[in-house]
Every structure is written in C-alpha cells, then in structure tokens.
Amino acid sequence: MKRREFIVSAAVFAALPEAQAEEAAMRDAIRTWAGRDPEAGTLKIDIAELVENGNAVPVRVTASEPVVGLALFTPLNPEPGVIQVSLGAAAAKPEFSTRMRLARSQRIVAVARAADGRCWQTGVDVIVTLAACVEP
C-alpha cells in the first residue's frame, strides 16, 4: 500500500463511525417528522454550492407537485432539524425560503410530504469555508 493510499484510507476509516452515527440521527429525525423513511425523489434545493459564511445561507426548497409539508435536515450540524414547514390550503406554491446555519461542509437533505402520505427526499452537497459559530 502506498503512503498516500494509506493516509486516505486511514482518514476514511477514522471518520466512518462518527459519520454513520450522525447519518443515523438524521434518519431518525426524518422518520419522526415524515412518519416513515422517504423514498428518493425530486425536490429542488436552491443553495450556493460553495458557501463563504455558514452563519446565514439562503436556501429555497421547491417541490414539483402539491405538498402539505416540507422540511430540511443536516447530518453534521449539532442537531439534525433545521426547519419543518406546514402548508395550508391557501398556500399557492409548494415552496419556501429561509436562511440557515451550516456548521461544516455536508450533504443537506430536503424532505416533502404529500397529502396522501407519500414522502420523498433529495440531498445536495454544500461546501462551507467559514462555519457558523455553533460548536462549543
């Protein structure tokens, strides 16, 4: 094994259990909100791929069909939940925007829930150069 390969694989193995635990925490949070594990589906997440300042990152989530709920989750922030939205009958479009904090580069996940109980999710990778002050 070459030195470089060793360093890379060592880093991957060192990071793995922690990353898995955080992914599991996010999956639990998604299941709690959606009531089940969502399928993979199409949702548009408008967010900058490269974020300079993680303290206030504009993000917009748009579904392609009517939904009753939309939510955002992060695997590597201190908590998985970001925002969980309910849309009433007078809501005109299945979308919302907000500004969020990102503690580090990660794959954020948007989940949609339709009136008939179907739910689906989509993820997008975001790279953060200056993280939000959320860590101790």
Add this chain to the structure above:
Amino acid sequence: MATRAVISLPATPKAGEAFEVRATVAHAMETGYRSSDEGARLPRDLVRRFECRLDGELVFAADIFAAISANPYVSFWMRASQSGELRFSWRGDNGFEHFETRTISVT
C-alpha cells in the same frame, strides 16, 4: 426593547393570484452551543414556531431549530380569494411572543 418584525407582501393582491409573503423578526436565535468571552455557555434562546393565518385559517407554519440564522426569515407563496386579515405570530423560548397583523384587500 420592543421586538421588530418586517413583513413584505402586496397590499392589494389580485383575487386567486399567487403572491409572495416574506417575514422576518428581530431575534438572536442563540443556539446554546456558543460561549461568551468569559467562557460561560450562553443559554439557548430560540424562536420555535412561526405561523401565518388568514382569517384564522392556517396558511403557512414553520417549526424552526437552532440551525436557522439570527433574525429568522421565511418566505412563501399564498393566494386569497377575498379580502381578509393576515395574522403572523412568532413564539419561542423564555416566553418570546410577537404578533403582527396585515390587512389584504383583494382586487
């Protein structure tokens, strides 16, 4: 100090036509993970829920967490078939409450 909120929406939307509502409230959204300069942990102080109702009927609600930025901002799209009163509410930790009312006149 009185809490400030800014809400942007058209005063006279057309009946049945979609329009965007943007709302933000002045609030630090202290996560509870940060420390002060003296090293003491800053206690958590968050806005937890935002609601917008048209004549009592829920239009849009958001449960928000520590990952939402300070001065929490949300925007969404709605439509109204008749004139009415839009009531906005923010509620959070330490008894935080803020209410705003806007009248929309549908044309």
